[in-house]
Amino acid sequence: MSSSSTALWYASRATGVVCLLLFTAVILLGLLVSRQGKLPGLPKFGVVHLHRYLSLLGIAFLAIHVLTAVADSYVNISLAAAIIPFVSKYQPFWLGLGAVSIDLMIAIIVTSLVRSRINRRTWRLVHWLAYACWPIAIAHSIGAGPDVRHGPLLWLTLACTATVAVAIAVRTAASQRTPAPDTQIRQLLADQSTQLQPARGDDPPRPSRIQNQTEAAYR
Amino acid sequence: MTDSHRLAQGRARVRSVAAAATAASILAAAGIAFALPGVTATKASTSTGSTGQKSTTHKSTTSRKHHASSRRSGLTSPTTAPTSSSNAPQVSSGGS
Numbered sequence: 001m002s003s004s005s006t007a008l009w010y011a012s013r014a015t016g017v018v019c020l021l022l023f024t025a026v027i028l029l030g031l032l033v034s035r036q037g038k039l040p041g042l043p044k045f046g047v048v049h050l051h052r053y054l055s056l057l058g059i060a061f062l063a064i065h066v067l068t069a070v071a072d073s074y075v076n077i078s079l080a081a082a083i084i085p086f087v088s089k090y091q092p093f094w095l096g097l098g099a100v101s102i103d104l105m106i107a108i109i110v111t112s113l114v115r116s117r118i119n120r121r122t123w124r125l126v127h128w129l130a131y132a133c134w135p136i137a138i139a140h141s142i143g144a145g146p147d148v149r150h151g152p153l154l155w156l157t158l159a160c161t162a163t164v165a166v167a168i169a170v171r172t173a174a175s176q177r178t179p180a181p182d183t184q185i186r187q188l189l190a191d192q193s194t195q196l197q198p199a200r201g202d203d204p205p206r207p208s209r210i211q212n213q214t215e216a217a218y219r
Numbered sequence: 220m221t222d223s224h225r226l227a228q229g230r231a232r233v234r235s236v237a238a239a240a241t242a243a244s245i246l247a248a249a250g251i252a253f254a255l256p257g258v259t260a261t262k263a264s265t266s267t268g269s270t271g272q273k274s275t276t277h278k279s280t281t282s283r284k285h286h287a288s289s290r291r292s293g294l295t296s297p298t299t300a301p302t303s304s305s306n307a308p309q310v311s312s313g314g315s
Contacts (some may be wrong), residue, residue, distance in 0.1 A: 014252035019245050023241075033272060042236065044228035053237045147255065 005074050012068035015061045016141060017153065022058035024160040026051060027134055030127075052112075059109060060100065069197045094143030097136050104133040134164065 029051035038044050066082045069075075080131065081088035083103065086096035111118060111126040138161060141148050148157055 010252045010255050011248075013255055013287060014248045014250075017251050018248045021247065022244060034261070034273060042232055043225075046233040050240075054240060057241060061244065062249070097251045 005072055008068045009074065012065055012072060013145060013147065015065040015068065015147065017156070018072070019058055019061045019065055020138070020141060020160055022054055022061060022188065023134060023137065024164060026055045026058055027130065027164050028167050030109040032132065035171065035174060040043065055109070055112075059105070066102070091144055094140055098140035098144065101133050101137040101140060103217050104129045104136070108133065131168070 006054075029047055032039070032047050033051050036044070037047060039050070041049055042050070055104060070077050070079050070082065074203055077088055077090055085099040085103070086092050086101075088095040093212040107126055108130055111123050138157065141157065145153075147153055164193050
């Protein structure tokens with residue numbers, strides 16, 4: 001009983017660390033997607049696919065992280081406490097932060113899965129929650145996991161935090177210099193549509209190559 | 220090379236990167252799970268070797284974990300191990 005509980009505890013810790021790495025990669029890829037960037041050796045759509053795939057992989061590890069913590073008999077953490085913030089009897093604040101992070105992540109994933117059925121603006125607004133979700137998850141890991149406060153795991157957490165901070169700073173600086181590529185495309189489309197207003201009785205203009213590309217990118 | 224060939228090649232590359240990421244994640248999880256007892260045991264031994272202030276900070280939440288990790292890495296003698304596990308029910312707030 002004791003050894004299985006210990007194994008569950010270590011499994012929960014290990015999957016938590018992997019979640020940190022995966023979600024850091026997801027944030028970095030998301031920032032790259034927003035600038036329509038490319039990864040060396042991969043096609044452009046590869047970045048989007050990888051961003052989606054790693055986020056789903058992260059969710060799978062997150063599920064194992066939560067389930068092993070709930071199954072560990074040493075501390076009493078209910079499954080509800082993993083979703084409802086600040087109701088846990090064990091470390092209510094730090095586990096509550098984890099629950100908040102999970103809730104935000106669920107919102108991001110669900111809106112991404114039904115993206116074709118919802119307003120793009122709504123999806124984007126919800127997706128911005130990722131910027132809040134990540135630091136809350138980091139705070140949860142530092143507060144709830146004492147081994148993250150020392151040694152190699154502390155360095156790993158600091159490295160992930162520094163990488164994401166630098167990437168966000170670079171993205172913000174780049175977006176201030178030049179608008180995002182999708183904004184440029186939308187501007188081009190707006191200009192084109194004003195120029196191509198059909199005269200009465202004429203056939204409507206055929207979709208241009210840039211329109212097709214935009215639609216394909218959003219699909 | 221046609222566009223469809225290039226697309227298929229790109230998809231294959233993305234798939235292989237995704238598979239590599241999955242394998243790396245699983246290996247990392249297993250590696251960390253096996254390395255964690257050592258990390259925690261080293262921390263426990265250094266904290267008890269100093270003033271002991273650090274160990275009392277963690278005692279309230281993870282004392283049993285430190286004992287368990289020390290047992291695993293062989294830092295604690297077998298005679299002291301049952302004492303730590305016999306204390307466990309007093310600390311535990313009950314099973315889930």
